[in-house]
Amino acid sequence: MPKKVDHQKRKIQIAETTWKVIVEEGIEQATVRKIAQASDFSVGAVRHYFASQSELLHFSMELVSERVMQRAKERKFSKEQNPLEFVTEGICEILPVDEERKIEMEVWLAFSAKVLVDKTLQELSNKVYQDIHQGLKNVVQALQLFEIAKKELDLGLEVNRLHAIVDGMAMHHLLNPEQFTREEMIATLNYHLKSILQ
Amino acid sequence: MPKKVDHQKRKIQIAETTWKVIVEEGIEQATVRKIAQASDFSVGAVRHYFASQSELLHFSMELVSERVMQRAKERKFSKEQNPLEFVTEGICEILPVDEERKIEMEVWLAFSAKVLVDKTLQELSNKVYQDIHQGLKNVVQALQLFEIAKKELDLGLEVNRLHAIVDGMAMHHLLNPEQFTREEMIATLNYHLKSILQ
DNA sequence: TTTAATTTAATACAGTTGTACTAAATTAAG
């Protein structure tokens, strides 16, 4: 008998508006009132979908990781493709190579700074670290299976290194886009990947 | 005739208390009142040394970079020393290898997230990026001069890569200290440096 | 001791915050 709204869709809609506010004004300006206004809801409506502000923020952070993971899962390798290219493109799913990915990374950075003092976000941060680490491990192993990458690599250290390069470059490009351009970022990734090839 | 207080020392003292508040409660809790209370001053006293909150925060961020730069400048190379060791230890001045450096990096991360939406912090962020980039460039060139590192390296890309590794690892260790330990961080640095040797 | 500039403390104010609460609006089913 009542009006039926897709709760999940509404939550996602509000979370994406939260991203927008965070990107434009910073996470400390991501107040309930501002998010409500930006998403054309009343404060009461937002509160109807999220019991508290921290629940809203947690959901918004989770949505970032879900989007990245979703894209990663959708990727399929076709036999005709160059494996190195395939791997490079896969890593570019994480890097801020376009506006969409830039927004996700900016939001993620804002939340990451919060992780240090917010225990409830640590679990999510750790999970995402693990997931990406595993993904990159698969990348290196795949290159070895294809007999493209060197066999004598120390897998653990190699993955640590690649993971640090990816996140380090992402941060550098976000914070200093003129000094470390998108093109430099991609060139540096290619340079590194080539360095572990046979 | 008046009481004479060393202004600079007071400002540094208050800025270090600001670090403490940021590390313990996050940058959004770095309010004038809290910083005053934590540093055993009245709000009026703090305001006497900093005309506004943003001036205080800017000074506190600047102090982080000054500390790191100061340590870097103090380092002297003695002929008996192993150049690779010297370089490794130099890079560890930036990495969060001990409590002091951890605090500095945590504060820096908190400010970095603010850089994206605070134009007045961007200049400082860019300057520090440049300084560290130049420092790491000197490192790679020094290793080449000593005929330790490969000559055929692409200097620009190599420095980009090293810089990303350093900051990426710093972030990973801060956010996930159990999953990416201090020892792994140092081992990964050594592994990378070895990889560019002849 | 007197003097005067620096330093400190306390209070006030207007604005914002998260959250709670209530009543109204909406709308799908009977």
Added chain:
DNA sequence: CTTAATTTAGTACAACTGTATTAAATTAAA
């Protein structure tokens, strides 16, 4: 059309915010 649960809007409140103002305290020099 009625009904009733969901959804929305608006308001209220106590706490906290940055900043301004004012008067008091401090203390080195005359």
